[in-house]
Amino acid sequence: MRHQVFTEEQQIFRESYRRFLHAEVKPHREQWRRDGLVPRDMFRLMGEQGYLLTWAPEALGGLGVEDFRYQQIMIEEDALHGEPGFFHTLHSRLVAPYLRHFGSTEQQQRFIPRCVSGECVLAIAMTEPDAGSDLAGMKTRAEDCGDHWLLNGSKVYISNGILADAVIVAAKTNPQQPREMTLFIVERGMDGFERGRNLDKLGLKAQDTAELFFNNVKIPKNNVLGDVGRGMQQLMQGLAEERLITACISLAAGEAAFALTRDFVMERQAFGGPLSALQNTRFKMAAMRTELDVAQAYIDRCVAQHNEGLLSAVSASQAKYYCSEVEGRAVDEGLQLHGGAGYMQEYEICNLYANARISRILAGTSEIMKEIVARDMFGGK
Structure with missing residues (x-):
C-alpha cells in the first residue's frame, strides 16, 4: 500500500496541505483560469505557510527539509484538490535550486529568503522561437562590457513569465563556441527588460506564460549565476x-x-x-x-x-x-x-x-x- 511510502509526519503534512488547498485555492481556481493568472499574493500566502522552497536552510528562512517526498505530496494534492496552473513547484524545485547549487553566497542571501517568503517569484528562460529542445540554436547573447554584461535577445513560452521578479536567462557568451552559454539573473525593473503578452494556451489556463524581451539590458557582474561559459552544464545538472x-x-x-x-x-x-x-x-x-x-x-x-x-x-x-x-x-x-x-x-x-x-x-x-x-x-x- 502507498501509505507505507510516507511517514506519519508526511501524512499529517498532506492533510494540512489539502485543507489549505480547499480553503485558499479551490474556491478561486475558476476565476484564476478566466484571468489567466494566479494572484501573486498566493505565493506570499504559500510562503507564510512554509510551502515554498522547503529545502532551503533555516538560516535563509526555509525549513531545511531535504526530503523530496514533501514536494511529491504537494504535487499530488494540487492535481486532486488544487489548481494545476499554480506553478509554485517550478518556483521552488525547478528554478530556485539553481541559486542553491550555483549561486554565490551573496546571491543566495539576496534572493533565497525572498523566494521562501513568496516576495520574489522565479522563472527560468531557455526556450526561443527557433530554439526549443536544441539549445545550441539559441540566439540570445550577452557581451562582456567590463563592469557589466549587455544582454540582447528574446525568449518565449516562459512559465511564470508575467509574475516573475527574477528570471534565470540562458545566453550565448562566446561567438567562437556556439554551445557555450552562461546563466544570468535578470530582475524586474532592469532597463530594457520587457514582457510581451500573456500567451493564450490550450490548457493550464491559470498559469501565466509569457514572451520576454531583452534590449541592451545591463546585467551587473554579480548577477552572473555560476561560472561564465558553464551554463549548459549547469542546466544539464x-x-x-x-x-x-x-x-x-x-x-x-x-x-x-x-x-x-x-x-x-x-x-x-x-x-x-x-x-x-x-x-x-x-x-x-x-x-x-x-x-x-x-x-x-x-x-x-x-x-x-x-x-x-x-x-x-x-x-x-x-x-x-x-x-x-x-x-x-x-x-x-x-x-x-x-x-x-x-x-x-x-x-x-x-x-x-x-x-x-x-x-x-x-x-x-x-x-x-x-x-x-x-x-x-x-x-x-
Missing part, C-alpha cells in the same frame, strides 16, 4: 529532477482523471443502471487503474533514489516519458467515458484533457526521452 517533477505532475493528473471518471460512471445512469455496471466501462477503468499503479510504483522508487542522490538521467527520462503517456491515455479514456459531458468545461475532466497535452512536450519531448533511453542501450551521442 538539473534535468533529472526536472523530469522527475514532470513525471510526478503527469501521474497526479492521471490519478485525478481516474478519480473524477470513477465517480462519474458510478453516478451516471444508462441502459437501466450505472455506467459502472457495463463491461466496457469496467474493463477500461481496470486497465487505467493498472497503468496508474504500475507507474506509481516506478515513481515512488525514483523519488527514493533521488533522495539518496542516485537517480540517473535515464531513469528520470523513462519516468517522464512513461508517466506523460499514461496521463494522456487516462484523460482521453476519462473524457470518453464522460460522453458529451466530458467536452464541457464545467466538467473538470475537460480541463485535465487540455492540460495534459503539454506533458509530452515540456522538460523534453517524448521523442527525446526515448532517444536518451536508446543511447543508454546502444551508445551514441
Whole structure:
C-alpha cells in the first residue's frame, strides 16, 4: 500500500496541505483560469505557510527539509484538490535550486529568503522561437562590457513569465563556441527588460506564460549565476529532477482523471443502471487503474533514489516519458467515458484533457526521452 511510502509526519503534512488547498485555492481556481493568472499574493500566502522552497536552510528562512517526498505530496494534492496552473513547484524545485547549487553566497542571501517568503517569484528562460529542445540554436547573447554584461535577445513560452521578479536567462557568451552559454539573473525593473503578452494556451489556463524581451539590458557582474561559459552544464545538472517533477505532475493528473471518471460512471445512469455496471466501462477503468499503479510504483522508487542522490538521467527520462503517456491515455479514456459531458468545461475532466497535452512536450519531448533511453542501450551521442 502507498501509505507505507510516507511517514506519519508526511501524512499529517498532506492533510494540512489539502485543507489549505480547499480553503485558499479551490474556491478561486475558476476565476484564476478566466484571468489567466494566479494572484501573486498566493505565493506570499504559500510562503507564510512554509510551502515554498522547503529545502532551503533555516538560516535563509526555509525549513531545511531535504526530503523530496514533501514536494511529491504537494504535487499530488494540487492535481486532486488544487489548481494545476499554480506553478509554485517550478518556483521552488525547478528554478530556485539553481541559486542553491550555483549561486554565490551573496546571491543566495539576496534572493533565497525572498523566494521562501513568496516576495520574489522565479522563472527560468531557455526556450526561443527557433530554439526549443536544441539549445545550441539559441540566439540570445550577452557581451562582456567590463563592469557589466549587455544582454540582447528574446525568449518565449516562459512559465511564470508575467509574475516573475527574477528570471534565470540562458545566453550565448562566446561567438567562437556556439554551445557555450552562461546563466544570468535578470530582475524586474532592469532597463530594457520587457514582457510581451500573456500567451493564450490550450490548457493550464491559470498559469501565466509569457514572451520576454531583452534590449541592451545591463546585467551587473554579480548577477552572473555560476561560472561564465558553464551554463549548459549547469542546466544539464538539473534535468533529472526536472523530469522527475514532470513525471510526478503527469501521474497526479492521471490519478485525478481516474478519480473524477470513477465517480462519474458510478453516478451516471444508462441502459437501466450505472455506467459502472457495463463491461466496457469496467474493463477500461481496470486497465487505467493498472497503468496508474504500475507507474506509481516506478515513481515512488525514483523519488527514493533521488533522495539518496542516485537517480540517473535515464531513469528520470523513462519516468517522464512513461508517466506523460499514461496521463494522456487516462484523460482521453476519462473524457470518453464522460460522453458529451466530458467536452464541457464545467466538467473538470475537460480541463485535465487540455492540460495534459503539454506533458509530452515540456522538460523534453517524448521523442527525446526515448532517444536518451536508446543511447543508454546502444551508445551514441
